[in-house]
Amino acid sequence: MPTKIEKDSVTGHMTTGHEWDGLKELNQPLPKWWVYIFYACVAWSLVWFVLYPSIPWFTGYWHGSLGYTQRTAVDQDVAAVVKQRSAHMDRIKDLPFDAIRKDPQLLAVAQTAGRIAFANNCQPCHGAGGGGNVGYPALAAGNWIWGGTLDDIQKTLVYGIRSGLDDARQSQMPKFAADGLLKPAEIEQVADYVMTLYGNPGGNTAAGQKLFADNCAACHGDKGEGKREVGAPRLAGRAHLNGDTRDAVVGQITNARMGVMPNWNTRLDIATIKSVTLYVHGLGGGE
Amino acid sequence: MARISQTDRLRQLEQEEAGQHLFANRVRVYPKTVHGPVRRFKWAVLIFCLTLYYALPWLRWTRGPTQPNQAVLLDISHERFYFFGLEFWPQDIYYLTGLLIMGAVALFLVTSLIGRVWCGYTCPQTVWTDLFMWIEAKIEGDRNERMKRDAAPTTFDTVWRKAVKHAAWFCIAFWTGGAWIMYYVDAPTVTVEFWTGVASKEVYFFTGLFTATTYLLAGWAREQVCTYMCPWPRFQAAMLDEQSLTVTYQSWRGEPRTRGKRVEGAGGDCVDCGACVTACPTGIDIRDGIQLECLNCGLCIDACNHVMQRTGRPQWLITWDTLADQAAKAAGTHAGFRFFRARTAIYLTALVVAAGAMVAALVMRPGIGLSVQHERAPLFVRLASGDLRNGYTIKIVNKASTLATFELSTLGLPHAVLTETDENLGPAVQLGLPVKADAVGTFHVFVSGQPGILRDGSSPIDFVLRDTATGELTTYHSIFMGPNTGGHN
Numbered sequence: 045m046p047t048k049i050e051k052d053s054v055t056g057h058m059t060t061g062h063e064w065d066g067l068k069e070l071n072q073p074l075p076k077w078w079v080y081i082f083y084a085c086v087a088w089s090l091v092w093f094v095l096y097p098s099i100p101w102f103t104g105y106w107h108g109s110l111g112y113t114q115r116t117a118v119d120q121d122v123a124a125v126v127k128q129r130s131a132h133m134d135r136i137k138d139l140p141f142d143a144i145r146k147d148p149q150l151l152a153v154a155q156t157a158g159r160i161a162f163a164n165n166c167q168p169c170h171g172a173g174g175g176g177n178v179g180y181p182a183l184a185a186g187n188w189i190w191g192g193t194l195d196d197i198q199k200t201l202v203y204g205i206r207s208g209l210d211d212a213r214q215s216q217m218p219k220f221a222a223d224g225l226l227k228p229a230e231i232e233q234v235a236d237y238v239m240t241l242y243g244n245p246g247g248n249t250a251a252g253q254k255l256f257a258d259n260c261a262a263c264h265g266d267k268g269e270g271k272r273e274v275g276a277p278r279l280a281g282r283a284h285l286n287g288d289t290r291d292a293v294v295g296q297i298t299n300a301r302m303g304v305m306p307n308w309n310t311r312l313d314i315a316t317i318k319s320v321t322l323y324v325h326g327l328g329g330g331e
Numbered sequence: 332m333a334r335i336s337q338t339d340r341l342r343q344l345e346q347e348e349a350g351q352h353l354f355a356n357r358v359r360v361y362p363k364t365v366h367g368p369v370r371r372f373k374w375a376v377l378i379f380c381l382t383l384y385y386a387l388p389w390l391r392w393t394r395g396p397t398q399p400n401q402a403v404l405l406d407i408s409h410e411r412f413y414f415f416g417l418e419f420w421p422q423d424i425y426y427l428t429g430l431l432i433m434g435a436v437a438l439f440l441v442t443s444l445i446g447r448v449w450c451g452y453t454c455p456q457t458v459w460t461d462l463f464m465w466i467e468a469k470i471e472g473d474r475n476e477r478m479k480r481d482a483a484p485t486t487f488d489t490v491w492r493k494a495v496k497h498a499a500w501f502c503i504a505f506w507t508g509g510a511w512i513m514y515y516v517d518a519p520t521v522t523v524e525f526w527t528g529v530a531s532k533e534v535y536f537f538t539g540l541f542t543a544t545t546y547l548l549a550g551w552a553r554e555q556v557c558t559y560m561c562p563w564p565r566f567q568a569a570m571l572d573e574q575s576l577t578v579t580y581q582s583w584r585g586e587p588r589t590r591g592k593r594v595e596g597a598g599g600d601c602v603d604c605g606a607c608v609t610a611c612p613t614g615i616d617i618r619d620g621i622q623l624e625c626l627n628c629g630l631c632i633d634a635c636n637h638v639m640q641r642t643g644r645p646q647w648l649i650t651w652d653t654l655a656d657q658a659a660k661a662a663g664t665h666a667g668f669r670f671f672r673a674r675t676a677i678y679l680t681a682l683v684v685a686a687g688a689m690v691a692a693l694v695m696r697p698g699i700g701l702s703v704q705h706e707r708a709p710l711f712v713r714l715a716s717g718d719l720r721n722g723y724t725i726k727i728v729n730k731a732s733t734l735a736t737f738e739l740s741t742l743g744l745p746h747a748v749l750t751e752t753d754e755n756l757g758p759a760v761q762l763g764l765p766v767k768a769d770a771v772g773t774f775h776v777f778v779s780g781q782p783g784i785l786r787d788g789s790s791p792i793d794f795v796l797r798d799t800a801t802g803e804l805t806t807y808h809s810i811f812m813g814p815n816t817g818g819h820n
Contacts, residue, residue, distance in 0.1 A: 073355035074354050074355070075357045075559070076355065076356055076357070077357065078559070079354045172707075172708030173706065174709070175709020175710070175712055176709070176712065182709075182712050184720075185712040185713060185715070185720070186715070187715050243717065278715065281716070282713055282716065283714065326752055326753075328712070328750075328752060330752075
């Protein structure tokens with residue numbers, strides 16, 4: 045509380061009348077224009093207060109005379125971005141892949157759109173950047189089961205694998221134990237032979253080799269090179285869909301795991317699917 | 332609040348006592364025109380600074396057909412800064428840091444040696460205020476005339492003089508704002524574009540902004556910028572000590588003040604004419620000693636010398652001196668100016684070190700730039716052949732004004748094979764990567780190979796880049812990753 049306003053004998057200034065434990069504050073007046081600017085700011089804030097959402101009430105809040113909400117602002121921004129993108133996305137939808145790849149700017153848009161759509165939809169199974177997981181192919185490595193051209197990838201994306209659609213990629217490996225096709229000992233012999241196909245030293249695998257020729261070669265090829273027409277993975281390589289340990293091989297022959305990839309035609313538009321196709325193709329494994 | 336002359340002080344006290352407590356009307360300062368060596372020096376500095384500012388953008392510098400020919404250009408839209416023969420890219424931003432450090436230390440050094448000469452002579456606020464005051468005096472007359480005019484009822488003469496003054500101020504402010512823009516875009520081009528109405532919105536906006544700030548700060552705000560807005564006067568006291576040269580009233584010589592005819596042996600040299608106060612652009616009384624508002628411009632020296640000469644007293648009653656020397660002189664002795672003190676030695680060392688580091692960095696600036704970023708998603712993939720493959724984002728800086736091809740190869744990874752997907756280059760042990768003139772080329776390079784030893788899933792790899800035109804080599808150290816299997820893969 046201001047007490048006594050007096051003249052300071054040393055400086056000749058007036059005091060403000062404020063005193064703290066004997067310390068008195070000298071009055072060093074601010075220029076008036078300074079305080080007018082402060083009043084102008086207060087007035088402006090009142091205008092703002094009326095124009096925009098401000099004070100909460102018991103049942104809601106003052107919405108502001110401009111009707112501004114952050115939700116509609118975001119919706120408008122999103123709509124603007126979609127409109128801005130549509131010029132490019134429409135061209136991606138209409139043009140064949142060759143034409144898109146010849147246009148560096150359009151390709152950059154497609155790869156960016158593809159990267160984002162991939163991260164939102166594909167990454168949980170196929171891994172960031174298409175690094176792959178057990179049971180989910182490494183798209184970046186190029187170990188294609190159904191083919192790695194742009195058209196192959198687009199078809200897989202559109203219809204999926206074992207997705208239930210008529211046009212889906214369809215293949216079936218028998219469950220050799222459950223279906224009674226091979227005995228457990230025979231399965232182990234086949235597994236030992238299969239492992240020699242990708243560089244593991246094997247002992248006497250003649251029995252396994254014969255069983256492989258009779259049971260597996262029809263789909264996987266005589267030397268385990270795989271057959272894309274029927275979606276049979278290549279076995280004679282260092283990259284394996286379901287793991288390359290002996291346990292993994294025995295397990296797959298005994299009770300084959302047949303994964304499912306959904307059809308994306310009902311979830312993503314054509315331009316986005318083509319973008320994802322271009323992105324996946326560019327991950328390093330495209331053909 | 333500025334410490335002010337006695338008449339003004341009285342006026343203010345009356346205001347305070349009348350109940351206007353916490354806010355005061357600004358006490359308008361009417362500086363009187365002075366003549367003398369200090370004023371002449373200040374004019375010379377002013378002319379030099381303004382000429383530099385207005386003329387520099389028009390200076391041309393030949394750099395080749397693809398680059399701008401303006402000597403000093405901060406080309407923000409193309410992310411380049413041209414300074415005569417030097418060209419800076421955004422990644423050279425640390426030179427700006429170095430320059431700011433040098434600027435700060437140089438300011439400290441100069442202040443500790445000769446006080447606030449930056450404020451008094453070269454600060455843009457001072458320079459433009461000085462120029463505006465000169466125009467004011469030319470049109471409205473000197474101090475007394477202006478005070479009389481403002482106190483008297485408005486006449487036609489006052490109105491047209493003030494109108495002409497503001498028009499002149501505005502023209503200079505506009506010229507200043509326009510010159511500012513020319514440091515960012517080509518000066519002749521933007522001048523034509525500005526007047527034909529086709530310049531960008533930013534050009535008009537910033538020209539307007541700096542026109543407004545120049546007009547307001549130099550025309551209206553003046554010494555209030557220094558007193559109320561600028562932080563420098565608040566902490567400049569930390570740079571000053573008793574050995575710093577500052578504008579000083581020699582009170583041992585001047586006191587006690589005597590008005591009227593000089594009586595030999597009685598009283599000091601100060602005749603209390605107030606010339607030093609009326610000359611002061613911030614409206615203070617230098618005889619109160621060193622104070623926050625004092626810009627160290629020394630115009631009071633010229634004013635006082637003139638009076639001393641006329642009254643037959645020795646000049647330089649107000650002079651540049653140190654507090655230590657003043658104390659010695661008051662005691663009848665003399666103390667010399669000590670240039671080297673711990674403070675100045677430290678500032679000087681810091682300045683020399685910073686300048687040396689800047690020059691060294693500039694001289695050794697590489698003409699070739701390579702950065703390699705290992706891609707982390709995925710860290711690696713295993714190919715059907717058993718080889719591991721890693722992806723890298725390679726950025727190559729081509730500072731030449733022609734397209735250049737750079738040869739990229741690796742060291743340290745057995746059987747390394749490189750592939751670039753966007754440009755369809757490779758697979759090969761060495762890639763030729765083309766980069767456009769004056770640009771950064773970005774490439775996605777896959778390296779596949781069979782690392783001998785993977786320690787904690789990682790193996791060192793070096794990327795070697797060779798400029799095929801100059802033969803210049805640069806190396807970037809990175810890593811090649813694989814499964815963490817405890818030694819084999």
